[in-house]
Amino acid sequence: MSDASARARILAAAQDLFQRRGFHAVGLSDILAVAKAPKGSLYHHFPAGKDELGARAVEGIAADVTAYIAARRAEGAGAVDIIGDLAEMSARRMEQERFGWSPLIAAVAHQTGADTPLLAQALAGAYAGWRRLLGEAFADEGFAPEIAQSLARTAIALLEGAVILARVDRDAAPLRAVQRQTTRLAALEREDRPPTNG
């Protein structure tokens, strides 16, 4: 096998296992077994070990989501539609996996600590990136910058909270309510402060 494919397989195995069981519960030996890779290749590609692997796994998913948001914006989709689509994608995957799976960020967010500085940094970077992109989308629709950022943050909180409720109740309905809730909060902000171009 090529060196690059071993790295990709290790990362994919780590992402999948973390999404099912969280960060701490997954051992490096579990990841190597799924990836069919030797231990040496893990430390070759991820010299700082599991913390680094967690960070790269989060960064990979974060980049996918960022690319998705950017592509939808380029197509002319509005902020709440993009948020609704992200919620729907999580809902479908959770249903397919019979609620034994969570989106990566939510699955590992509560498990960072002093021993996982790289993972903590990657998580903060992921949220900051989505908040910025979604905030720009709201701003393009006429919201003042600070309102746009606040709407983006609230939408992300609603999404992540809905993921928890969906997992616990084994029912994706909370995710399917996120778009309407965000639409309503955005409408309220618009009533408060009419956009200068409105």
Next chain:
Amino acid sequence: MSDASARARILAAAQDLFQRRGFHAVGLSDILAVAKAPKGSLYHHFPAGKDELGARAVEGIAADVTAYIAARRAEGAGAVDIIGDLAEMSARRMEQERFGWSPLIAAVAHQTGADTPLLAQALAGAYAGWRRLLGEAFADEGFAPEIAQSLARTAIALLEGAVILARVDRDAAPLRAVQRQTTRLAALEREDRPPTNG
């Protein structure tokens, strides 16, 4: 030591460790070490092992929150004030613990699976109980039952999502925004459907 105190110490140690590291990462030996209890007492009090211990830990916290909500309602507090207080309590504890701690339900919610049926049941029961109580509080303020339940569910999603953002960003601001967001969503519902006594 008395038998009852060993059980209480094991449960308190489990709650604390789960809140810091999640469910799977905490070993029974970690819990016994913190609780200063012998292994036999764990299986005596929790015959189904870690899954049962997780379930009882969640039920204990859920009962505390339920009692708090009931007490605040008895004092005449409104639904959004109670939600704001719950958010503020989480915010303060997370700050005190320098964001190395999460409220128990959020900390373990993504880690349930086929091997943790008791924990999964306890988590679902905890949310159902809070949703019912907060839903009753909204209903008492004149919201139709299905709107009241929907507001309660949204408020809980906002709370849990804000906990994730707070932990990742090491900043409790998202929790301190929950009360205002819930107030606004409730106000919108009131505009849509004026209460019959309004």
